[in-house]
Amino acid sequence: MPVSSSQPYHSVAFNPHPGKGELTLLFSGQEQTKPQHIVGPQVLDYHLIHYVVSGRGTFRCMGKEYQLTRGSSFFIFPGELVGYSSDESEPWSYRWLGFKGPRADEYLNVMGISQHKPVAVTRNDRKMRALFHQLEQTLHQRQPHCDMQAQGYLRLILAQYAQDLVANTAPHGEASGIQQQVEQAIRWLTFQYHQPISIEQMAQSLGYHRTHLSKMFKQHTGLSPMSFLLKIRMERAKLLLHEPLTIEQVASSVGFTDPLYFSKQFRKWYGRSPSEYRQDHTANPYDCSQ
Template structure:
């Protein structure tokens, strides 16, 4: 669906340390604008500037409004949609880092507790805006500057975490098993894996696991694996890789078969998609 207004800025040289910003943006969505279900391989935080909407993660729905934030972790199945009457406007930051998970858990932000309420609305909105502005500048030190703003934002979340965070409900054991299955598929997506291997690894019979998986995700494990691979391929096509290399990187030994599957999924061949996606390699964050 088309957005009323959409800005995005990218970090041309993201670092590989504790925290690194990949991109940042802002969007005013249309009523009922929906993203997902999808699985990402980076962290993504949305801060709601105005309006309302619903965020779904780990089988739980969160009704969110101005001042709320929601976090997406790599490997999690999520979706979110704006309200029909008060569609939300939000800012977002995509990031990665070898200590990102640790920092978020220290703030009490986890896959089962992915929502935060901010007291200082104006300050938080300004910090998100300043981070995006630094990326638009494309200065030599924009990576370090944007990382600094991300740390300031996380510090703001830390200040009033215990008083205002939205409580999480207890997650059923079966949902935790599906989460493990999703993570297993996400981590192994570039390997020639089978559902039998996944079932054996998780200690379930293949048929039982497949039935549980479809009940909770709406997709069979193999279709979900294909979705992960296609989403990953879409990102890799933004890099200086051949189609053969992209196919191999997402678990396809046959590049021709990969191209056919990609066209079925996105309606365009990998080469056509690459030509069309020259400005927004992380468009799934809209």
């Protein structure tokens, strides 16, 4: 049944025989939303990709808003507080897929997708729509072998995203090469922020000299790597303070072994303690601007 551009429509197909490999496809679906259709705020325990077929909408993640139209995609990561809503006059239609797996973050990281960079623009709209359609149709068949076929479509979709992202950020000379090094360091920090890490560890892991990496990082971001790491941790802590967690649990979740030191850093960064921040913002889970 085709999706109408004017009549709301919803369809979803679940994987009847999900495997347990490095990537596991859970479900796929599509929807023509109503005007101002709202989802969230919510936290998921799996990865979710939405591909916008038509219309307009807003995606909210990590305290930021992204305005998305046809050909755009937004990526939801496990444990992140997110929400999204369709436009009032041009409600969007999108296709989606959900997956999980021990290497899911790694695949997205290589593509340049993270919680801090959760959107992408597709160059080959026709091919991407076809892949999502074929994936959903495969799951609707509910055959014993459909998991293997669905896994194939999942990898083709991720490969298409990777191809488009590489094409959109193709290097041009030395400056782009340095930019790639900095972006790689940012991705590393984004995925390791909850660990007790150092610049030496990051430089060794990425294969760069510590002094060179620190210099290039500050030139491109305006912050030292450790200041940038603290920024990531504080932004993440703000979001976690909207959750039913103790201050000690929030501190541990963002890489602090000492909750008192965490509270001191949080006060330096935002001008109030974690407890005061929580009391001031319990009414609005998206009010992360202060």
